[in-house]
Amino acid sequence: MSETAPYASNPEDSLGRLYGAGPSPTRSEFQRDRDRIIHSTAFRRLQHKTQVFLHHEGRHFRNRLTHTLEVSQIARSIARALRLNEDLAEALALSHDLGHTPFGHAGERALHRAMAPYGGFDHNVQALRVVTQLENRYAEHDGLNLTWETLEGILKHNGPMVDAAGQPVGRYIAEGLPAGVNDIPAIADLRLSSHASLEAQVAAISDDIAYNAHDIDDALRAGLVKLTDFEDAPMAGPIVLEVESLYPKVGPKRQTHEVQRRMITRAIEDVIRQSALNLESAGVESAEDVRMAGKTLVTFSEETAAAERGLKEVLFNRVYRDEAVMRPVRESESVVERLFAAYMESDVMPGRWGIASASASSTTDRARIVADFIAGMTDPYALDEYQRLFDARPEFR
Incomplete structure (x- = not known):
């Protein structure tokens, strides 16, 4: 790669990670972020999450994973031409959909409605929950321990969330900032009022x-x-x-x-x-x-x-x-809403999710655990859970 421009993000100037990782003799900090994202469980799940057409409708339609790889290729091409840091651009492209629910935007809308009494649901904030808390592969910490620049880009790649006075801007004006946005574990403040890096853009x-x-x-x-x-x-x-x-x-x-x-x-x-x-x-x-x-x-x-x-x-x-398109969309929204209601009403979530839900200190905390569980589902797993709980299989056609 040719020398980057002075306004590009420089991994040597990174603000760093929440947990010390030590230097790597072979990779830059942004390359390490990219690799951690690719090896994450959440990234693999993207292959069974809907883009526009539901997973069952055909194996040649795009899913979240194929879409993500296509975005990554385009991002590297633009970053290279503008002499930006290709590795950071790639890491952000690869991570931009990690917070998406099953069933595409239909699932997101349904989960946002269900979570309305508890602070709502935002897929960018959820992506940060995934990479800072929910991925639990490392022995020494939760999350992927990504650099500040990658976390900032995941959160603000669509622009600032507040103005200089701290008031919500853009799509956040109507409903306010999403729950949890001020509680993201990072080595430094993510500066909600500033734009993100060129690589995030x-x-x-x-x-x-x-x-x-x-x-x-x-x-x-x-x-x-x-x-x-x-x-x-x-x-x-x-x-x-x-x-x-x-x-x-x-x-x-x-x-x-x-x-x-x-x-x-x-x-x-x-x-x-x-x-x-x-x-x-x-x-x-x-x-x-x-x-x-x-x-x-x-x-x-x-x-x-x-x-x-x-x-x-x-x-x-x-x-x-x-x-x-709309017929299966409506059905998939119903699946998400009914799953959410069932998990909130009784302790029927499996494994560690059920344990965490049963020990939640408040209804709001319980709702966030349920939202984390549902958001992490693939389309097929959500349908399997629906059948387990309701002894029925949704008819999308």
């Missing part, structure tokens, strides 16, 4: 690039839409028309792949161009300057950002709200 926009292109691919595989349905869609439309013109005789699967790869490539190139301009305009000279810049610096151009918002609207209307 790269991971965030790589997530958008990946799922825009890949949700089109999965929707086509599911037969919900045809490629021609996207001819008038922002961002995708011009590329669809281009591919249909260049390759009129190839099959739809090959055409779809051409559209997908061109969308990803052009989005990456747009981000690199615009972010380089943003960095020059902002005059940042260090990673700390980035945190205090007062705005996100890794962005699409205005034109591409508008097109990307338009494409998301098309996907929302034509894919995410299609009845073939």
Whole structure:
């Protein structure tokens, strides 16, 4: 890797870990974080967690793990071009979905509703609970003992959570900060009012690039839409028309792949161009300057950002709200809600979870233990638990 820019995160300047780990002769601190994430139990579980289409519907749809790997590849490409720290960008891309529930965003919505009386549920805060408390592989401590920079990036890759006065911003204005955000074990304050590193910003926009292109691919595989349905869609439309013109005789699967790869490539190139301009305009000279810049610096151009918002609207209307998607979504929300209620009503959680729940000092503590257990489930395990408790198997079709 070429020499990084002065505003890139430098592992030698890391604020460090909560527990001393000693130096490594072969890996940087951010490389160690990446490796710890890859070897975690939570990371392996992603292979059986839904992205958009439920796990049972087919083995060729994307799941959380394949999506995460795609985000990681995009993040490394952008980080390399901008001369950022690729290892930190990769670690953050690999960890960005560790807090997600089974059944995709449907499961998250259901768990958030169930947890509303107890502080709600937020998947970014849950990811931090996973890497700081719930992973229990190490002999000397709970969690993965990641660096401050990785913890900061997991929490704030979508931007600050409060303003300089400590008031919630963005999506936190309506409901306030999620429970537990101020109790994350880290070696230093995670500074909720500042932006995160450029590497975290790269991971965030790589997530958008990946799922825009890949949700089109999965929707086509599911037969919900045809490629021609996207001819008038922002961002995708011009590329669809281009591919249909260049390759009129190839099959739809090959055409779809051409559209997908061109969308990803052009989005990456747009981000690199615009972010380089943003960095020059902002005059940042260090990673700390980035945190205090007062705005996100890794962005699409205005034109591409508008097109990307338009494409998301098309996907929302034509894919995410299609009845073939919504029917299993409603059923999966019911699964999560009924599991939560059953675990709260009686001590039926297995193993260490049941022991922890039975000894909880308050209803709120018990609810958080239940939420931790459910959030960590894979789709198949959640269905197995549902059958164990209710002697029934949900019908998603």
